[in-house]
Amino acid sequence: MNIQFKKGVLEICVLSVLANKDCYGYELVGEISKRIDISEGTIYPLLRRLKDEGDVTTYLQESAEGPPRKYYRLTDSGRVKEKEQREEWMQFAASVNALLEGESHAAD
Amino acid sequence: MLQTEQEYLHILKVRLTGYISREDLDDILSDYAEHFSIGKSEGRSEEDLCRALGSPDDVAKEIRATYLVKKAEQARSARNIWHAVMATLGLGLFNLVFVLIPFIILIVLLGVIFIAGVALLVLGPVLLLIAVMQLLGVTITVPWWTSPPPGVLISTGLFIAGVIMVVVDLHLARFCYHVAIRYLKWNIRVIKGKEAPEPGEPCPQTTVISREGATGLDLQMRFGAGDILVGEGTDEQTLVKLTSGNDTCPAPCDYTATLRDGIKKVRIRGSHSFSCSWSESAYAWDVRLNREVPTALEIANHAGRTRLVLGELDLSALRIKTGAGETRIDLAGYHGGSFDAAIRNGVGSLVIRVPKESNLSIRIHKGVGDVDVRGLLVEGDTYMTSPHPGAPQITFQIKQGVGSISLEAV
Numbered sequence: 001m002n003i004q005f006k007k008g009v010l011e012i013c014v015l016s017v018l019a020n021k022d023c024y025g026y027e028l029v030g031e032i033s034k035r036i037d038i039s040e041g042t043i044y045p046l047l048r049r050l051k052d053e054g055d056v057t058t059y060l061q062e063s064a065e066g067p068p069r070k071y072y073r074l075t076d077s078g079r080v081k082e083k084e085q086r087e088e089w090m091q092f093a094a095s096v097n098a099l100l101e102g103e104s105h106a107a108d
Numbered sequence: 109m110l111q112t113e114q115e116y117l118h119i120l121k122v123r124l125t126g127y128i129s130r131e132d133l134d135d136i137l138s139d140y141a142e143h144f145s146i147g148k149s150e151g152r153s154e155e156d157l158c159r160a161l162g163s164p165d166d167v168a169k170e171i172r173a174t175y176l177v178k179k180a181e182q183a184r185s186a187r188n189i190w191h192a193v194m195a196t197l198g199l200g201l202f203n204l205v206f207v208l209i210p211f212i213i214l215i216v217l218l219g220v221i222f223i224a225g226v227a228l229l230v231l232g233p234v235l236l237l238i239a240v241m242q243l244l245g246v247t248i249t250v251p252w253w254t255s256p257p258p259g260v261l262i263s264t265g266l267f268i269a270g271v272i273m274v275v276v277d278l279h280l281a282r283f284c285y286h287v288a289i290r291y292l293k294w295n296i297r298v299i300k301g302k303e304a305p306e307p308g309e310p311c312p313q314t315t316v317i318s319r320e321g322a323t324g325l326d327l328q329m330r331f332g333a334g335d336i337l338v339g340e341g342t343d344e345q346t347l348v349k350l351t352s353g354n355d356t357c358p359a360p361c362d363y364t365a366t367l368r369d370g371i372k373k374v375r376i377r378g379s380h381s382f383s384c385s386w387s388e389s390a391y392a393w394d395v396r397l398n399r400e401v402p403t404a405l406e407i408a409n410h411a412g413r414t415r416l417v418l419g420e421l422d423l424s425a426l427r428i429k430t431g432a433g434e435t436r437i438d439l440a441g442y443h444g445g446s447f448d449a450a451i452r453n454g455v456g457s458l459v460i461r462v463p464k465e466s467n468l469s470i471r472i473h474k475g476v477g478d479v480d481v482r483g484l485l486v487e488g489d490t491y492m493t494s495p496h497p498g499a500p501q502i503t504f505q506i507k508q509g510v511g512s513i514s515l516e517a518v
Binding site: 007024026029033039040041042044045047048049052065066067069070 | 136138139147149160163164166167171178296
């Protein structure tokens with residue numbers, strides 16, 4: 001898939017995963033790269049930016065397996081952003097799908 | 109292709125050092141270290157993790173661009189916005205069309221309005237003066253283009269128009285600055301320069317020059333154009349480890365090495381051909397040196413960024429000549445032998461970090477641009493540290509063409 005595409009939607013993917021539960025970096029990267037093929041390293045700069053913009057906060061939490069892990073949590077403004085972007089995306093995707101399906105019917 | 113966690117973190121660190129604050133750097137490195145440690149505890153190999161993470165260069169570029177845009181947003185200046193634009197440009201060629209061209213058109217437009225405004229501002233009062241004098245009955249010869257001279261009303265009108273133009277232009281510039289920042293942010297969010305390399309694609313070429321018992325290194329490197337990074341990081345038996353090219357294209361380069369009287373003489377030439385497509389990032393040369401072997405280092409780079417992280421090395425001489433492009437020399441923490449350094453920089457900023465704990469003397473022939481010095485004593489055009497008995501003696505001669513110099517003792 002076009003990489004320009006992927007990068008544009010990465011932010012909403014991250015916000016959406018975090019809307020479900022707090023994650024540590026590795027877990028979040030795993031959730032996303034499971035479905036979207038992307039350079040995993042680029043998710044960390046994105047998380048930093050979201051933190052700078054006040055959409056996520058971080059906290060450390062002990063883990064059973066080793067040293068404490070850095071967890072990311074959505075802030076209130078992050079939740080608002082997630083909701084907005086989700087709606088935007090849903091509408092956009094629905095429109096594109098409708099268009100593409102219309103095209104393929106026309107081609108039949 | 110990177111193989112180990114250590115290499116990955118090292119490259120990330122080197123690419124970000126000097127660009128972002130110490131705390132941010134530590135924070136970023138710890139994020140990636142955590143990623144590696146959890147990944148390994150789940151049984152993945154370092155090589156696999158490196159591949160999945162992608163190029164640390166891309167990560168560093170993105171962080172730098174974000175950081176510089178933030179800086180430009182907080183402190184408005186032409187210089188900050190320029191840096192931000194250039195860093196965003198570094199994310200990929202696609203941006204050239206989307207960032208630089210609108211940016212330049214905007215600047216030219218604002219500049220033209222400003223100059224026109226100032227011209228009217230000056231012309232207005234002059235014409236007014238002439239008009240008033242003539243009203244008072246004084247005859248003065250005026251140049252042909254002002255005859256007959258406009259009356260008081262028109263002169264005043266021109267002046268007011270000039271004021272309005274300048275004021276509006278300044279407001280417009282502020283507004284454009286704001287829009288530019290938002291636009292750059294959008295770019296960073298959306299634009300991605302290149303695909304992550306698929307395993308098996310051509311990768312950078314590595315050349316290893318072994319030590320063979322040498323007790324000294326005389327290294328001369330000449331490059332046409334590209335990003336050059338020099339630092340420590342070889343094993344004991346290796347003198348020089350040279351990696352050339354970027355993730356998708358190896359850079360052409362040849363070298364000779366001769367051993368004489370225990371000194372290994374190495375000459376490296378990196379040429380630049382344009383066989384690689386434009387959309388790839390510039391050629392990169394990554395040169396790793398042995399920290400145990402005293403090294404006389406000579407580097408010439410005609411165009412491109414030159415970064416030297418020399419704090420861990422043992423130098424016997426340093427000679428740098430650069431054409432166009434930013435040059436950074438980091439000697440922080442240097443505790444090797446004494447040496448003399450000669451730096452000639454053409455066009456581009458020069459950033460030098462020197463160790464506080466040394467006997468340092470730096471002479472600067474400054475060219476066009478500011479000199480910003482922190483943490484050093486000044487005597488005329490010479491900067492020095494307070495004496496430290498037993499610490500290395502370092503003498504710098506710096507000749508700068510066009511661009512700022514930033515000198516900091518750390």
